[in-house]
Amino acid sequence: MKYDWRQVVNAYQRLSARERTLLGVAGGVMLVIGLYTLVWEPMARGRELLARRIATKEKELAEVQELRQGYLELLRRFEASQAVLQKGDDKFSLFPHIEATVSQVVGRERIASMNPQNKAVGDTYREESVELKLTEISLDKLVDMMYRIEKGEHPLRVTRLQVKKRFKDPHTFDVTATVSMLKGIESS
Numbered sequence: 751m752k753y754d755w756r757q758v759v760n761a762y763q764r765l766s767a768r769e770r771t772l773l774g775v776a777g778g779v780m781l782v783i784g785l786y787t788l789v790w791e792p793m794a795r796g797r798e799l800l801a802r803r804i805a806t807k808e809k810e811l812a813e814v815q816e817l818r819q820g821y822l823e824l825l826r827r828f829e830a831s832q833a834v835l836q837k838g839d840d841k842f843s844l845f846p847h848i849e850a851t852v853s854q855v856v857g858r859e860r861i862a863s864m865n866p867q868n869k870a871v872g873d874t875y876r877e878e879s880v881e882l883k884l885t886e887i888s889l890d891k892l893v894d895m896m897y898r899i900e901k902g903e904h905p906l907r908v909t910r911l912q913v914k915k916r917f918k919d920p921h922t923f924d925v926t927a928t929v930s931m932l933k934g935i936e937s938s
Contacts, residue, residue, distance in 0.1 A: 842904055844878045848929050851902070855895040856887045871932065879909065879930040886922045899929055906931050 765773065845866045852861060862883040871877050887895075892913070899906050910928035 844906070844929070844931055845880055847904065848880045848882065848899070848906075851898050852882060852884070852895060855898060856884060856891050860884050860887050875932050875934060877930055877932055879928050881910075882925070882927045882929065884925040884927075886916065886919070887925060888922055892923065892925060896927075904931065 762770065762773075845864070849861075849864060852864075862885050863881075864883075865881045867879045867881065869877050869879075884892075896908055896911075899908060906929055908927055909930045910926075912926040914924045916922045916924060
């Protein structure tokens with residue numbers, strides 16, 4: 751069945767001017783409603799959805815960049831520690847070095863005890879350490895001793911430090927410290 755447009759045109763022409771205007775306004779309103787419903791609203795929803803997705807992706811990008819910076823910092827630290835470990839001297843012995851350094855700074859008479867210790871750290875490293883007990887040393891000698899230990903040519907660290915003020919002389923201290931270094935197991 752064919753639709754004949756002439757009938758619609760004839761029906762339109764039979765309408766009064768007022769009815770034609772009303773029909774035109776109704777058609778315009780229907781056109782506006784149709785455009786809003788079928789074009790404008792989906793585009794606005796799409797823009798809103800896109801804006802939310804962009805915000806989410808920007809947040810994820812910021813997190814990834816933060817993780818990247820953390821990774822690069824850890825990588826830098828790892829490479830620096832690897833360089834320090836590789837720089838270590840195979841003939842270096844921790845106990846005599848610490849004994850000489852401490853004796854030079856505070857004197858042998860202030861050394862109460864020195865105990866060497868070794869323990870494995872994983873499969874590839876060994877931690878050598880020396881526990882020191884010193885009596886009646888001044889704060890400036892303690893600082894000088896720690897500076898010489900940590901800033902010397904060997905990669906040593908004070909891993910534990912306990913300082914107690916002496917009761918009779920508040921300007922001197924009893925110190926318990928542990929000085930450690932890592933060595934590769936294959937280099938020993």
